[in-house]
Amino acid sequence: xxxxxxxxxxxxxxxxxxxxxxxxxxxxxxxxxxxxxxxxxxxxxxxxxxxxxxxxxxxxxxxxxxxxxxxxxxxxxxxxxxxxxxxxxxxxxxxxxxxxxxxxxxxxxxxxxxxxxxxxxxxxxxxxxxxxxxxxxxxxxxxxxxxxxxxxxxxxxxxxxxxxxxxxxxxxxx
Ligand code: ADP
Numbered sequence: 482x483x484x485x486x487x488x489x490x491x492x493x494x495x496x497x498x499x500x501x502x503x504x505x506x507x508x509x510x511x512x513x514x515x516x517x518x519x520x521x522x523x524x525x526x527x528x529x530x531x532x533x534x535x536x537x538x539x540x541x542x543x544x545x546x547x548x549x550x551x552x553x554x555x556x557x558x559x560x561x562x563x564x565x566x567x568x569x570x571x572x573x574x575x576x577x578x579x580x581x582x583x584x585x586x587x588x589x590x591x592x593x594x595x596x597x598x599x600x601x602x603x604x605x606x607x608x609x610x611x612x613x614x615x616x617x618x619x620x621x622x623x624x625x626x627x628x629x630x631x632x633x634x635x636x637x638x639x640x641x642x643x644x645x646x647x648x649x650x651x652x653x654x655x
Pocket of ligand 1: 494611614616
């Protein structure tokens with residue numbers, strides 16, 4: 482990996498609405514592989530419906546969880562452009578993505594090829610999800626929380642609290 486003494490930097494992009502323990506597992510493992518990691522939080526996605534949490538909240542949840550875990554070579558930033566543009570801007574050589582199952586692989590393979598076309602100098606690196614988180618997604622967590630399912634162990638405790646509060650408020654408003 483060490484081509485020179487320049488720091489090896491990776492971007493770990495996602496919508497993180499909200500961050501799950503599966504995301505944090507991938508981020509921490511990336512932090513072990515690279516000198517610096519920048520978690521890139523999608524400000525607005527053209528693919529997904531509007532987020533439950535604001536960009537600031539989503540960034541804050543990740544920062545708090547990483548501080549709690551004592552991870553210090555990771556920073557968290559919102560981004561408003563193509564992932565490869567963001568990666569270039571922060572001087573990253575790699576984009577790290579987590580792979581849970583075949584459906585992730587199909588999507589990420591398309592994305593990886595497109596990113597390679599856009600920026601051949603930036604490598605896509607795929608990290609296999611830990612088995613205990615291989616079924617875990619932000620959307621399932623929201624679904625469970627919405628119907629009072631148990632989400633302990635799936636997201637950091639402060640995220641679980643905020644989810645309960647947000648969804649209770651939404652229910653009261655509807
Ligand atoms: P989601 O697919 O849950 O909406 P994001 O868009 O925030 O999540 O995903 C960002 C990245 O994190 C993607 O590469 C996705 O495959 C990965 N990821 C999401 N959940 C997990 C998990 N439980 N384990 C490993 N990787 C994950």
